[in-house]
Amino acid sequence: MRLRALLDTDALGLRLLGGEDELDRSVRGVMTTDLRDPSRYLSGGELVLTGLAWRRGPDDSEPFVRILQSAGVVALAAGEAELGDVPEDLVQACARHRLPLFAVNESVAFATITEHVVRQVSGERAGDLAAVVDRHRRLMTSGPAGGGPDVVLDLLGSDLDLNAWVLSPAGRAIAGAGAAAPELPASVCARLAAEHLSATRAGRRAPHRVAIDGTTYSLFPIRSGGRGAAATAGGRDVRATVLSDWLLAVEADAGDWPEERLDLLQGVTQLISVERDRRDAARTVRRRLAQEVLELVQTGAAPAEIAARLRVAAPVLLPGLGTAPHWQVVVARVEWQDSDLEGGQVAQSLLEEILVDPLSAGPEPSDRIAVAHSGDEAIALVPLPAVATDHDGAEQGLIADALLTAVRAPLSAGLADDGRLTIGVSAAVHSAEGLRGALEEARHARRVAAARTGLVCAAGHQELASHVLLLPFVPDDVRRAFTARLLDPLREYDRKHRAELIPTLEAFLDCDGSWTRCASRLHLHVNTLRYRVGRIEQLTNRDLSRLEDKLDFFLALRMS
Template sequence: MRLRALLDTDALGLRLLGGEGELDRTVRGVMTTDLKDPSRYLSGGELVLTGLAWRHDAGDSEPFVRILAGAGVTALAAGEAELGDIPDDLVVACARHRLPLFAVNESVAFATITEHVVRQVSGERAGDLAAVVERHRRMMTSGPAGGGPDVVLDLLGTDLDLRAWVLSPAGRPVAGSKLSGGALPADIRAELAAAHLAAVRTGRRGPHRVTVGPATYSLFPVRSPGRAAGGSRDVRESVLSDWLLAVEADAGDWPEERLDLLQGVTQLIAVERDRRDAARTVRRRLAQEVLELVQAGAAPAEIAARLRVAAPVLLPGLGAAPHWQVVVARVEWDGGEIEGGPAAQALLEEILVDPLATGPEHSDRIAVAHTGAEAVALVPLPAVSSDEDGPEPGLHADTLLASVREPLSAGLNDDGRLTIGVSAAVHSAEGLRGALEEARHARRVAAARPGRVCAAGHQELASHVLLLPFVPDDVRRAFTARLLDPLREYDGRHRAELIPTLEAFLDCDGSWTRCAARLHLHVNTLRYRVGRIEQLTGRDLSRLEDKLDFFLALRMS
């Protein structure tokens, strides 16, 4: 509403004392105060009501009005009940700062004016929607890092009673209001993300409404400022990388002002998204440098030197040199005219996040590079203590996509595919080239399967695959090292002679008595050694396939 409409309402008892040329100003809210400095409670656009209790002498008017004008207040209305006539020094100060000034007749209660303004500005509540957007803007831009999306969602909760969350396209929680009752359950996040991506692929304009269980959610796309809604670029270029704002409410009957508010909030969150992308620049560059060295066949010493630079950035405070895993991903669209590398890079940065990670930046240990349609992630793993036996921890292809397959399939629709390959962990720079080729080959195994979202790991590169002529030598060497290195390391620490035992056991066709006799061991001692071999490698020497794998690995070593 405009100031002119207030002046024309006789029941409000307002009399204009100054600012005749400013009556087209918009009133977005109302506030009553007698504080000398009410700036912390102002967000701009208010009609300020005051009883003048803050004024003790003529010198108080100038600083009070200067504060109101600086906060973007629309007008000041002063009550006549306290002092009778409005002091001239207040009239002069308002004229100096071009702040319209009204006198309020002593017979009119401030509550009457407040109720009228609230009813005119918003028919549903006393919240000032445009002022909330402005408060969001100030919070997000205050300080070097801004307030962050959590602050924005807190304001939505306190000002509009809206429970809201920011989700990644894979359904990962990015931010949530303290008033939102905690994080959404994983199954609900996945369903919301899938519904959002499916709606985006249809080209329908948001917000998109979806009912999950008893609740209805409105889903607002969070698009990068460079990719405004309705742009000419193909939606497939950004559908798998843009965040979404999920609000637990049905926006179908919202007034235009509230929809505009939420669209403004998504723009602020998009700025935060771009800030986080910028913060990933160093990690992306490190991954790109290592990848280029590995692909160029650089000396292991040169790669190791670059890894020593990368380790403190990717694993701050770890101390011990980490092991590494390589993950390769490709996003491919029908027709092949859209480059899938950037989308694959953004997806890997979301998919590889540790769900138990804490801190403001959940992906601060994920380094992903991309070339063409392929994205390559260099994932550091804490080094296993030399006193620990058994398989090393790391990523597993069979669980990597479990929680994100549903939403990503919806985003890929009928014309896109995501395939991922995961290498084994390597202990040094020498193994990175083999790990990269191993991950690429595992991805090709995944690409041969049906489905929109597929992954394969190094465990699926079985011995019969290694006999195929197109398998790179680096993959063969990586397979051999993965199978035999745990045994060699154990022999080096404990002098257990597991490798000679394995060779004799295979030469004797798995015969316990013949092998024990050849090695001059008791059968129980042989059984203990074979059990240790199986424990360290995760294989079963009673299975023909595992025996064949060991046989080929020993022949190629």
């Protein structure tokens, strides 16, 4: 803004005392000070506001004004509340150094002037930034990628002093952690994603505002041009896109922003959406490879044919890899209540997000993942370039529980109370011959996960022991009757006598029926333990020395 514009606003209470010929100077900021030498805090272009507390006598004005002029200050505004009229020695010093001088009426707070200048300057800079953003959009849509979201976020940081980040719906920082903005803790990213998904599912109007640890963030949805925009424009179910769209998190309260700035941020989200669609297009080859491999596996193709297709896929997923990798299969399913909406595409996007290796180098680590989808199910082929082993020699790869450690909370917010995500993870396989078994193993694990409670559940191949595999598929009424017949007499006895028969039974089975080990674990005398076990057998008409009865108790405890 120009200095001249300050005089056109009566509410600021400014009166020009000198410097009429310099009123076309541009104001880039504002600073309030009563220091005798504020030069260390000045960068040039400021309007300086002062209450004159630094002035002890007429000789102080000359050095103070000289310091301001040397620092590139564009004007000085002196308050009349302390001394009444602005001293003549200050007027003369400003005239000698050609520094415009304003008097501030005592009824006007410096904060009022500061807020007005900052708003006007930000508006001008936003207009300049909008032009840059528009130019960047043309570059990205008409030619090679123009640097991705980080370039736009750098512009927000440098031109509007806004820290901003692009986050995935699972809470992963996609862009923004760098020179333009500090890195956000993973816990904050997860909370921001959860708040965004909750607000979207509730139908609240964006931007969504949330305060975390004393800091306010404004959240802007980034609609995918391929999926999100079409869904929104057509009035389709928001569940088709809520778990797929990115979001822009800005460290600011957008509640009192002018429309111009809100429009600018909307333009930024549209620009980032272009990059999102570009990345989706780049995944087309990997998705096609996954689809071809899985079709061969499911139609019973010869292992040699599957192996040939895997050799084609490996260089695409792991460029430069010298040897064929091992593979894991991950199956995911998204299901919605009271809806015929297919969740396969949403599950595909989620797997591509969840399976990103945070330690992978490069701007797009999810380039190493191939995911196909059909109906409500998505299937991922995950290459493992070097399968490590633990101290017991067991192969290590993707672990089901670890996949959901950071994403369970935000994704649950997006699923709300009418959706579920279930995931199954296979063991690593060394060749094409094992891929069919890995796919079935991942599907079994997913069904085990689906039998659990919770909106987001996962199970791995380690959990497919016989009882874990079978119990989820026993009808609920049968499970309840079986459990009640064996355990209800013990629970009732414990309730009346505080005898702890149930904990004793659990410990006895965990110790494989060893009296000494069980007594030691429970800190009991062996005779006391024998009394409790005898009471369990009496109440249930079972014999804990028999393998069949031990197994029944074991299953009943697992189902309870």
